[in-house]
Amino acid sequence: MKNWTRRRFLQTTAAGTAVATVGLGSPGLFGRVLEADEGRSSDRTGTILVLLELAGGNDGLNTIVPYTDDRYHRARPVLGIGPGEVLALDDRFGLHPAMDSLRRVHDDGRLAIVHGVGYPGPNRSHFESMDIWHSARTDADLARTSTGWLGRYLDLAPYARRAELPALAVGGRLPRVLRAARTAVPAVGRPDDFGLGDDPGSPLDRQVRRRALEDLLKREGDPEGDTLDFLRQAARDAVLTSERLQEIAGTFRTGVEFPASPVGQALRFVAQMLAADLGSRIYHVSMGGFDTHAGQDVRHPRLLGDLADAIEAWTDEVRGQGRTEQVCLVSYSEFGRRVSENASAGTDHGAAGPVLLVGGRIRPGFHGRFPDLGDLADGDPKYTTDFRDLYATILADWLGADPGPVLGAAVGRVEGLFA
Amino acid sequence: MGDRHDPWAAHRPPADRPWDERRAAHLLRRAGFGASAADVRLSVERGLDDTVDWLLDVPEAPGGFEATLRRAAGELALDDELEALRGRWVDRMVRTPYPLLEKMTLFWHDHFATSLDKVAEPRLMADQNDTLRRHALGDFGELLRAVSRDPAMIEWLDNQRNARGAPNENFAREVMELFTLGPGHYTEADVQEAARAFTGWHRVGRSFRFDRARHDDGVKTVLGRSGRLGGDDVLSILLAQERTATFLATKLVRWFVVPDPEPGLVGPLADALRRGGYRIRPILERILRSNVFHSEIAYKSLVKSPAEFVIGSVLALGVKARPLFLAGAMARMGQELFYPPDVSGWEGHRAWINATTLLERSRFALDLSRARGQDLGTLFDPTIGLPLDRGPDALVDHLLARLVQDEVPVRVRRRLRDFARTLDGGAEIAAGRWAGHAVDKARGLVHLVLSLPEANLS
Numbered sequence: 001m002k003n004w005t006r007r008r009f010l011q012t013t014a015a016g017t018a019v020a021t022v023g024l025g026s027p028g029l030f031g032r033v034l035e036a037d038e039g040r041s042s043d044r045t046g047t048i049l050v051l052l053e054l055a056g057g058n059d060g061l062n063t064i065v066p067y068t069d070d071r072y073h074r075a076r077p078v079l080g081i082g083p084g085e086v087l088a089l090d091d092r093f094g095l096h097p098a099m100d101s102l103r104r105v106h107d108d109g110r111l112a113i114v115h116g117v118g119y120p121g122p123n124r125s126h127f128e129s130m131d132i133w134h135s136a137r138t139d140a141d142l143a144r145t146s147t148g149w150l151g152r153y154l155d156l157a158p159y160a161r162r163a164e165l166p167a168l169a170v171g172g173r174l175p176r177v178l179r180a181a182r183t184a185v186p187a188v189g190r191p192d193d194f195g196l197g198d199d200p201g202s203p204l205d206r207q208v209r210r211r212a213l214e215d216l217l218k219r220e221g222d223p224e225g226d227t228l229d230f231l232r233q234a235a236r237d238a239v240l241t242s243e244r245l246q247e248i249a250g251t252f253r254t255g256v257e258f259p260a261s262p263v264g265q266a267l268r269f270v271a272q273m274l275a276a277d278l279g280s281r282i283y284h285v286s287m288g289g290f291d292t293h294a295g296q297d298v299r300h301p302r303l304l305g306d307l308a309d310a311i312e313a314w315t316d317e318v319r320g321q322g323r324t325e326q327v328c329l330v331s332y333s334e335f336g337r338r339v340s341e342n343a344s345a346g347t348d349h350g351a352a353g354p355v356l357l358v359g360g361r362i363r364p365g366f367h368g369r370f371p372d373l374g375d376l377a378d379g380d381p382k383y384t385t386d387f388r389d390l391y392a393t394i395l396a397d398w399l400g401a402d403p404g405p406v407l408g409a410a411v412g413r414v415e416g417l418f419a
Numbered sequence: 420m421g422d423r424h425d426p427w428a429a430h431r432p433p434a435d436r437p438w439d440e441r442r443a444a445h446l447l448r449r450a451g452f453g454a455s456a457a458d459v460r461l462s463v464e465r466g467l468d469d470t471v472d473w474l475l476d477v478p479e480a481p482g483g484f485e486a487t488l489r490r491a492a493g494e495l496a497l498d499d500e501l502e503a504l505r506g507r508w509v510d511r512m513v514r515t516p517y518p519l520l521e522k523m524t525l526f527w528h529d530h531f532a533t534s535l536d537k538v539a540e541p542r543l544m545a546d547q548n549d550t551l552r553r554h555a556l557g558d559f560g561e562l563l564r565a566v567s568r569d570p571a572m573i574e575w576l577d578n579q580r581n582a583r584g585a586p587n588e589n590f591a592r593e594v595m596e597l598f599t600l601g602p603g604h605y606t607e608a609d610v611q612e613a614a615r616a617f618t619g620w621h622r623v624g625r626s627f628r629f630d631r632a633r634h635d636d637g638v639k640t641v642l643g644r645s646g647r648l649g650g651d652d653v654l655s656i657l658l659a660q661e662r663t664a665t666f667l668a669t670k671l672v673r674w675f676v677v678p679d680p681e682p683g684l685v686g687p688l689a690d691a692l693r694r695g696g697y698r699i700r701p702i703l704e705r706i707l708r709s710n711v712f713h714s715e716i717a718y719k720s721l722v723k724s725p726a727e728f729v730i731g732s733v734l735a736l737g738v739k740a741r742p743l744f745l746a747g748a749m750a751r752m753g754q755e756l757f758y759p760p761d762v763s764g765w766e767g768h769r770a771w772i773n774a775t776t777l778l779e780r781s782r783f784a785l786d787l788s789r790a791r792g793q794d795l796g797t798l799f800d801p802t803i804g805l806p807l808d809r810g811p812d813a814l815v816d817h818l819l820a821r822l823v824q825d826e827v828p829v830r831v832r833r834r835l836r837d838f839a840r841t842l843d844g845g846a847e848i849a850a851g852r853w854a855g856h857a858v859d860k861a862r863g864l865v866h867l868v869l870s871l872p873e874a875n876l877s
Contacts, residue, residue: 124592124607125592125596125602126761127596127602127763128602128603140602140603141603144602173760173766173770173773174773186773186774187773187774187775188773188774188775205843208838208843209863209866209867212834212835212838212867213781213867213870215834216831216834216835216867216870216871217871217872226720227678227719227720227721227722227769227876228719228872228873228876230769230772231722231772231872231873231875231876232872234772234773234774234777234872235777235870235871235872237774238774238777238778238781241774241778242774242778288761293577293580293587293589294577294580294587342580342585342586342587343580343582343584343585343587344577344580344585344587346577346580346587348587348588348589349588349592378607
């Protein structure tokens with residue numbers, strides 16, 4: 001009978017420091033503060049990447065609309081955006097009419113669009129395709145248990161060993177893209193509500209409780225790698241997080257009005273963290289709702305409107321912080337949608353789609369080649385840029401890192417994406 | 420007589436590891452949401468076998484309890500439909516004499532994750548909840564067929580719009596990927612063909628309606644089987660796949676036993692599920708009586724879900740709490756009933772834990788223990804059931820035993836005793852005067868103990 005003894009949940013690095021495994025990440029924020037006295041640095045000059053993920057499969061064809069292409073209009077009698085409605089960016093493509101905030105960003109020269117980003121053998125499962133995009137592994141089985149491409153970047157990046165907070169995921173769960181073998185990346189939810197609370201009916205002093213909690217949660221002995229150890233680390237960091245985030249929220253000042261939408265507030269939170277100069281170089285934000293199998297004519301405009309408004313507020317804020325050249329926001333989705341609409345005024349899961357880049361030192365305008373709508377694969381546009389080539393470009397030309405160890409086999413580049 | 424080395428053989432507590440309070444608490448936590456001190460003691464008296472018998476003793480139609488709930492729902496006086504929906508389910512979880520039934524209903528709510536966000540009609544979600552409960556301990560095949568016809572599910576996965584000539588693949592894909600086979604065990608062609616089989620599976624109001632006129636009854640091929648397949652045929656094909664039993668058995672083991680089971684462990688259970696015609700109750704019985712379930716490896720190997728943390732705390736302390744307050748706390752901890760994050764449900768285990776959710780758990784513990792909790796909807800009376808007249812050490816020991824089965828390091832116990840013995844400035848409270856501080860200290864200790872990492876282990 002097979003031995004089903006307890007698995008070890010932690011791996012040890014060469015240095016003998018126990019860390020969370022692939023697939024888990026540390027739940028805490030400032031854990032290392034309690035560990036050793038490593039000199040902390042906040043590198044104000046390092047470039048910063050913000051990933052804005054559109055979850056559900058954004059319909060790229062109605063975002064960056066090929067409004068002069070007959071085949072697009074024939075396939076979408078209900079959902080098609082006509083030349084009269086589109087916000088034309090040039091004589092072939094335009095933005096969905098709901099996105100005039102984004103058109104302003106474009107007019108400021110801050111928007112780049114890469115056409116037709118995807119990969120061979122497109123996977124139309126949300127979870128698998130997202131795993132593929134996050135891990136940069138096109139085999140879904142490998143992707144499912146893999147580290148993230150940015151997790152691997154963090155594990156190799158010297159700044160990540162020194163920064164107080166190398167990367168941050170906004171939202172309740174740590175996305176696979178930031179799962180690393182050796183780097184603690186926290187997932188933080190609602191940032192504004194981080195007090196430890198008071199009991200108005202009790203004379204017990206809050207500081208006394210906090211001190212007691214901190215004492216109770218001190219690390220004890222060698223980590224055993226089990227669930228309890230994981231919880232201990234998490235608890236310790238949670239208390240520290242609480243204090244630090246309150247501090248940060250307390251000192252943040254801005255004139256920019258971020259939209260009340262979840263994506264607007266998430267970007268506002270990223271802006272707060274940016275202003276706090278913690279040395280983070282990677283942020284991840286996710287916006288849901290893009291799985292528009294039905295009623296896309298009603299739902300998609302709202303989503304795109306929220307997205308555009310949030311991005312505009314973001315660019316204003318980043319400009320106000322004097323960081324326009326320093327921060328690049330990249331928006332992608334796990335797949336596009338089929339060219340032909342379905343009978344429910346919606347579209348089904350597709351394959352390749354556009355990736356938007358905002359700010360930083362992008363060369364504004366279109367990059368890559370728009371797929372030929374006359375040469376589809378299974379009803380979907382064929383990809384013309386492999387997403388791994390885009391990642392390699394971001395790693396090499398934006399983050400200043402060698403793509404080889406992160407992405408493995410020889411990858412190409414999206415030439416001229418960054419100035 | 421069970422084989423001690425067979426993980427699934429029936430466990431007989433040996434003399435050196437007798438059936439005691441910690442082991443009883445484990446069973447009641449896993450099979451339900453936790454238990455009061457009295458229930459734990461009762462389980463110790465009755466023994467493992469009797470306790471499992473009691474847990475499995477769920478009538479087909481629990482009439483008496485339903486009547487109790489209806490009266491309670493009246494008391495709740497909730498106007499908002501969503502509040503009513505949530506409040507009633509949480510109330511049921513707290514009061515139920517059939518915790519295993521509610522635990523399994525929650526399991527199925529996660530498995531067939533459907534969100535009110537898109538369904539938009541609370542009544543449909545209530546109907547789905549009833550359907551899940553009706554079949555929770557029954558036959559998975561029947562449950563699958565019932566859920567496929569469920570109006571909320573039909574809306575959720577767009578089957579309402581799936582019609583001949585205009586297929587919508589959403590339901591067909593997820594029924595394979597998430598409800599039966601798991602990812603990677605079917606092809607795109609299977610999804611497309613299965614979608615055709617489910618055309619016409621629509622709803623009108625709160626009822627299922629098979630719209631024959633919009634059904635594609637042409638020949639289809641799914642997973643190698645061809646014919647004029649209808650929806651039920653596809654479901655039968657899915658149930659006939661070996662893979663389905665493995666997928667389901669793995670989920671059950673991850674939910675009840677250990678977070679990361681080896682395939683070798685799941686295998687025999689999957690076989691039993693298959694041979695037993697996918698009847699759930701016998702599998703649960705097997706699990707709850709098994710060696711592996713009662714082993715030290717399974718013991719406290721799981722992270723409590725928000726439901727277990729919230730309801731378990733309420734039961735353990737005998738707190739009175741408004742169901743909506745509890746539901747809100749669960750939502751802030753990442754488990755919003757009727758709003759799973761997506762169709763794959765809640766990831767669970769360690770994914771419940773991050774800086775935000777842990778602080779929410781601590782804040783909930785504070786709220787639960789408050790002196791003026793009525794404003795929030797909690798009523799914790801430390802003078803009931805706690806030894807307040809035996810000094811600080813006894814109080815600490817009692818709470819540690821009751822809330823975390825005494826399983827904390829010496830250092831933690833000492834620190835808690837320090838807290839219990841001293842004034843805010845650090846001076847020790849004189850023995851004769853401690854009784855005057857006992858109630859406040861009890862509140863503070865409940866907050867601190869429930870904020871311990873140990874309090875999150877199931």
